[in-house]
Amino acid sequence: DARVTQTPRHKVTEMGQEVTMRCQPILGHNTVFWYRQTMMQGLELLAYFRNRAPLDDSGMPKDRFSAEMPDATLATLKIQPSEPRDSAVYFCASGPPGGYGYTFGSGTRLTVV
């Protein structure tokens, strides 16, 4: 089965450090999402791309978060500087052209201490 690959699976970092999370969408999928999951807020959309162009990043704190798609096989989410409140599971998901229902990666569990 095709899968969305996220790395790293776990990350523990100190406050103030830069964190980069990576996502390899399913080959041929042209829509990529970044979601954050916390106990308090549930699943929140941070950003999403179609054909590598950002469509909506209104859910992302702009001062410290950035999301990019350097090419069709890689999406990145960067936090600089990281803060304890950024501790969460970050999911990447991708979807095919004209399709609906997306495939999620296994997530990156981020802990900022």
Added chain:
Amino acid sequence: AQTVTQSQPEMSVQEAETVTLSCTYDTSESDYYLFWYKQPPSRQMILVIRQEAYKQQNATENRFSVNFQKAAKSFSLKISDSQLGDAAMYFCARSRATGNKLTFGGGTRVLVKP
């Protein structure tokens, strides 16, 4: 804001029995898509079932079926013949159109008793 509401934080079911999870949503659109995702302890988000709002027929996937009531903006999930492997968090979600972002409900935890 377009919201999705799951009013049951937790549901318990006996193995082999049936459980129904409720979901309501808010929308002003006539065409949209609805989903149920399962998240087991492994945290992987797994698509269980999906429904196009323009289709009147309720979607079914093996032991999973939905009751879609468009006028009531309700989209419940029925799990029949519950199995231990069904124990997980279940999230209802909605998107406005194909390729559009998903808005999730708060989730319902399903416990399956042997």
